[in-house]
Amino acid sequence: MIRKGTWVQLHSVVLEPGLRAPQVPEDTAKAPLELWVKGWLMEDTEIGQAARAKTRTGRVVTGMLVKENPGFEHGFGAFVPELLAAQESILKAALEEAPDA
């Protein structure tokens, strides 16, 4: 049970697959248009249940409760050896004599 007043993320479907705009490509048309928004939970609710939340602009939004205290996990990703090689090639080139000098 997630307590009322907790900062949460809600999920909802804006358009079901059959109702997508006519111009979208086939792969997109097969998927629903989904929406995520964050706010303070307005009633005690279980994860996966319909919920209401108040957003930072004061809107009341509804959707399925998907996350409690949603944060960010993005970072710099796994090491990319090709970028180190790129740096080395640039530094080496900067020290080289000009090809036609």
Place this chain on the structure above:
Amino acid sequence: MRDNSYQAVMARKNEIMKAAVGLDYSRFESGGIAFDYEALMASPGLDIHQVLAIQAGYGVGNTPLMELRHITALARKYAKPGYGARILLKDEAANPSGSFKARRAALSVHAAKQMGFGGVITATSGNYGAAVASCCAKAGLKCIVVQECFDSKGLGQPEIVEKARKCEAFGAEVVQLTVGPELFYAFLLLLEETGYFNASLYTPYAILGVETLGYELAGQCLDQYGAFPDRVVVTNAGGGNLTGTARGMRKAGCNSPLVAASVNLKGLHMASDRDFNRKSFTTGHTGFGMPFSTWPDRSDVPRSAARPLRYMSRYVTLSQGEVFYTTEMLAVLEGMERGPAGNTSLAAAFCLARELPENALIVVQETEYTGAGKHQGAQLAFARENGVRIAAGDPRDEVPGESIILPKHPAQLNCQDADLHHMRRSLIQKAIEGAKAPIRESDIQFLACETNSDASFVRGIIRQFGRVRHETR
């Protein structure tokens, strides 16, 4: 109760927009292809000095122009003797929200505040969201940013996720959606629900805001280096950056040629759920740059104030690998971490410098902040996880969505010219096809301005489409 079905909401988009930007676009219309662009731009009633003052109130603008001596020296190694222009960089990352978009946002938020709106909404997955959120924080206005962020598996593009974080850091509400142009529908519903101002990237405010960038760079270049630039290179997506910069330069008396630069994402569909996370640039690419140049009125307002084909003298493209490589160049040779998307113009400048003499000046008019998610390392690691091949080799072998090829050597950087003639033709063709009334002389003059060409060029294209009889009847 109001009908909120997709069709019903789209059908009332013009009235929603009229209320949400506080501007009646119908008064600029002629009834034909032409509309009064200059009257639209003059409608806010602000001169460049007033715009500068508004931006100064938000801590926006007056960013440094600096010479990239080591990158210039490197470019000269691959130029014929006496060639290799000096490369100058305007460090727009120094703006409060980390990009030139702060200039557009400051004017929009100022307008919203003046008109008495309680809040501002913007539909963007880019730096503009953070810029609007930042200015709203300063203005004490509420802010909602609507993003296209995830694919149907719920996988978020790291660069866009970072921008969501930044918007939240400034106190904004972020509404995130999966891939699809119907974001516009969700956006219209939010405008109706809240009655907030639409801080579109394409209103006159947004473009007037960029004019100071061109105005400043012309003045700084003259003061610091004794001449106006020989070329100004602009990363091009929706066209506002190029349009505003060109107009601002002209207000400073500077008519230097502008070169548009975009990352080549040919073959990737911008509305495709599959392609969404197979591109490693979310802006500054041809997927926006080409369609918005050849048909600017595809934007979220009835008439876009961003009309880049009027102002560009050349359009070049670069591969994703070339721009990532240039981003590393800026880091290791000049000690500056910026971008990556904003470095598209720098990659182009590195190539163009070789075509110009040593005493020529090339201005790269923009940088953007970098950080978690929004970084070449994050983008390449994400691309690799999504099955895109990363390798060192010849950047010409890169296939967008399948591979990213980093050059092995700076000499391999080589921008490709897009066909401007074809783009001009395409704009005229679309205008004629969409014309609801017989084409008049004023429409021909308008299309000549739109394409930076002349009336005989426009007539030639119209003739090719077999519409002469229709036109003269």
